[in-house]
Amino acid sequence: MNKERKLIIAGNWKMNKTVAEALDLVRGLKLELANVKEVDIVVCPPFTALSEVSKAILDSNIRLGAQNMSENNAGAHTGEIAAGMLKEFSVRYVILGHSERRQYQKESDALISKKALAVHAASLKPIICVGETLAEREAGQMEAVLQTQLRGSLAGLTKDQMAETVVAYEPVWAIGTGKTATTHQAQQAHAFIRGVLGKIFDETVARRVRIQYGGSVKSSNARELMGQPDVDGALVGGASLEVRSFADIIKNSI
Numbered sequence: 001m002n003k004e005r006k007l008i009i010a011g012n013w014k015m016n017k018t019v020a021e022a023l024d025l026v027r028g029l030k031l032e033l034a035n036v037k038e039v040d041i042v043v044c045p046p047f048t049a050l051s052e053v054s055k056a057i058l059d060s061n062i063r064l065g066a067q068n069m070s071e072n073n074a075g076a077h078t079g080e081i082a083a084g085m086l087k088e089f090s091v092r093y094v095i096l097g098h099s100e101r102r103q104y105q106k107e108s109d110a111l112i113s114k115k116a117l118a119v120h121a122a123s124l125k126p127i128i129c130v131g132e133t134l135a136e137r138e139a140g141q142m143e144a145v146l147q148t149q150l151r152g153s154l155a156g157l158t159k160d161q162m163a164e165t166v167v168a169y170e171p172v173w174a175i176g177t178g179k180t181a182t183t184h185q186a187q188q189a190h191a192f193i194r195g196v197l198g199k200i201f202d203e204t205v206a207r208r209v210r211i212q213y214g215g216s217v218k219s220s221n222a223r224e225l226m227g228q229p230d231v232d233g234a235l236v237g238g239a240s241l242e243v244r245s246f247a248d249i250i251k252n253s254i
Contacts, residue, residue, distance in 0.1 A: 054089040069115060171215045186213050213231050217249060
């Protein structure tokens, strides 16, 4: 297993968990994962649970992530959350451009690039999601879609900022569907993404960037996926909502 890059496995809880449920989950994860040092572990609860989860994981090896962030620092932006607000809760990572937000909130690559710059300006680390739909894959457009999303979403980032950015490849057709890209498909897409990063930035930066796979990751396929040379972790959805399934994915990745 390549491990010039440390694995990063993040749980995206989406719109799930009350504060009480969130605390139950992270307390269980703390016990299960206390001895894991080989993986950067991140949980991304809904905004309402960030404060309490932050306190609960203070003395642990689990880091806190947010599911989104505004490109603006303050002002008349009803319903939005700014970087300074996230930093109050010791958030380290911010998911940007998740396929659900691209689809349902109509987020564009240009907006995601503004958000990425704002995340870096606050000394936080973005997890930037890219991925093709089933129709795009079947039409042979995977590479074109990924290239467009990467060039647009990463526009304006410096080499140093890019090296501190995580990319998550999520084939939209494999999110919450139970379908998973084969190991070969995942590696092929990740290698292509790394190649594009090499062209936009340079080879050194491309080698440093961690690329997560996000698309129905389970404990049963984690080891094989993480064993691929260009797969550096996972962005886990549904399976991150239970202590056992998320802990097993992490333990099986090592």
